[in-house]
Amino acid sequence: MTMILFSGIQPTGLLHIGNYFGAIKNWVDLQKKYPCLFCVVDYHSITVPYQIKQMSNRVLDLAMDLIACGIDPKKSILFIQSAVPAHTELAWILSTVTSIGDLNRMIQFKEKSKEHSENINAGLFNYPVLMAADILLYKAQVVPVGEDQVQHLELTREITRKFNKKFGKTFPEPKPYLTSGARIMSLTDDKKKMSKSHGEESYIALSDSLKTIEKKLAIAMTDPARKRRTDPGTPKKCNIYHLHQLVSNKKDLEYVIDGCAKAKIGCLDCKKLLAKNLFKELKPIQEKRKQLEKDSEKVKKILAQGAEQANKIAKKTIAEVKAKLGLA
Numbered sequence: 001m002t003m004i005l006f007s008g009i010q011p012t013g014l015l016h017i018g019n020y021f022g023a024i025k026n027w028v029d030l031q032k033k034y035p036c037l038f039c040v041v042d043y044h045s046i047t048v049p050y051q052i053k054q055m056s057n058r059v060l061d062l063a064m065d066l067i068a069c070g071i072d073p074k075k076s077i078l079f080i081q082s083a084v085p086a087h088t089e090l091a092w093i094l095s096t097v098t099s100i101g102d103l104n105r106m107i108q109f110k111e112k113s114k115e116h117s118e119n120i121n122a123g124l125f126n127y128p129v130l131m132a133a134d135i136l137l138y139k140a141q142v143v144p145v146g147e148d149q150v151q152h153l154e155l156t157r158e159i160t161r162k163f164n165k166k167f168g169k170t171f172p173e174p175k176p177y178l179t180s181g182a183r184i185m186s187l188t189d190d191k192k193k194m195s196k197s198h199g200e201e202s203y204i205a206l207s208d209s210l211k212t213i214e215k216k217l218a219i220a221m222t223d224p225a226r227k228r229r230t231d232p233g234t235p236k237k238c239n240i241y242h243l244h245q246l247v248s249n250k251k252d253l254e255y256v257i258d259g260c261a262k263a264k265i266g267c268l269d270c271k272k273l274l275a276k277n278l279f280k281e282l283k284p285i286q287e288k289r290k291q292l293e294k295d296s297e298k299v300k301k302i303l304a305q306g307a308e309q310a311n312k313i314a315k316k317t318i319a320e321v322k323a324k325l326g327l328a
């Protein structure tokens with residue numbers, strides 16, 4: 001049987017190269033291998049405080065970004081979670097086979113309840129159950145996620161086993177698909193993951209111009225051991241070099257390693273080349289994005305079609321699940 005791929009992403013604002021190299025670029029490649037569903041998970045994003053007025057734009061913006069990056073609506077189903085009611089329906093059912101003890105152990109719940117201590121709501125607690133419903137509704141088996149989501153996937157597998165044991169085999173056990181370790185670190189602190197929440201200087205947005213990228217890189221952290229122009233550097237320990245590896249060809253990489261280790265080039269030369277190569281990767285995405293902005297109706301239509309396709313599959317699963325539960 002062909003395996004189905006499902007992944008979700010929250011509409012929480014602009015995307016950075018961490019999102020792109022850590023997640024979306026892999027999704028784009030995986031479209032060649034699996035039938036895919038990609039979901040803008042708006043119901044997940046309302047579990048923490050958000051700007052109500054901005055929400056619908058954020059959802060549309062994210063959909064445009066995904067298409068601009070290469071998610072192909074002709075190949076894959078791209079849709080908005082709240083447009084498919086079966087997600088919350090199945091989440092309720094799955095919550096009856098989910099242990100509170102397990103939910104209590106979720107690291108993300110602990111972190112987010114600390115961060116939003118004024119609003120520790122049941123939605124935040126049940127977040128992983130909705131995630132399990134997202135996946136199981138389509139009987140997906142391949143779930144590309146970052147490391148931070150692996151614990152949620154383990155819980156999904158546990159929920160799957162409990163459901164199947166209690167009501168008869170219904171769902172295959174999904175597996176996390178960990179992308180080849182692309183963990184993009186912050187420009188200003190190479191011990192932290194790149195994230196929107198650490199300030200504009202710490203990330204490169206997919207929408208950044210060459211000038212902006214150059215500026216951000218100019219002040220970005222390098223190998224801490226290299227203090228002066230004449231000190232040889234150790235590229236393998238340098239965040240800038242890690243970024244080079246994502247976008248630079250063999251010739252440029254050799255130039256950078258040799259130049260840095262022998263102090264033939266300075267950090268600024270290395271960063272300039274990185275900015276150029278990074279922008280080369282981002283430019284076609286930015287151009288496609290501009291085209292889509294001009295035709296947001298087309299994007300809305302793509303999402304509506306995606307929801308229609310997703311609904312069709314989801315309704316079948318819900319019917320099967322209800323029958324197994326002895327419900328109408």
Ligand code: AMP
Pocket residue numbers: 009010012018019020021022023145146147148182183184185193194195
């Ligand atoms: P977030 O908006 O943080 O929920 O991230 C959306 C997706 O991008 C998830 O699959 C994350 O694992 C991935 N991601 C976010 N930040 C990074 C990063 N700095 N490096 C690699 N992947 C990331």
Ligand code: TRP
Pocket residue numbers: 006007008009010041044130131134135143144145149
């Ligand atoms: N929780 C995931 C994140 O923050 C997003 C997500 C929601 C998801 N539902 C999913 C990812 C289902 C994979 C499968 O990154």
